[in-house]
Amino acid sequence: MNTKGKIMISCYESTYLISKKQEDSLSLAEKVQLSMHLMFCKYCNRFAKQTNMITKSIKDMNRKMKEQSVNITLTQDQKRRIQNAINKQQNNK
Secondary structure (H helix, E strand, O other): OOOOOEEEEEOOHHHHHHHHHOOOOOOHHHHHHHHHHHHHHHHHHHHHHHHHHHHHHHHHHHHOOOOOOOOOOOOOHHHHHHHHHHHHHHHHH
């Protein structure tokens, strides 16, 4: 993503930075560009809020599962059905 030297970025670049921010830190330039864009774009603002909510929910769920020592395992039937679906998909290529 080439956003060097640009003050205003597109919605496409904005959503990329919003997603990147969830897993990585943004450079100062990226933070400024994203902040500027979010001041004017209600759609990207909404996307940022939704993305933050989803990320927070997933982190909370993971934390709760660790606290409760929840072990999620598949039954042999579930494993077989998944493997059959994978095989079917590969044969259709």
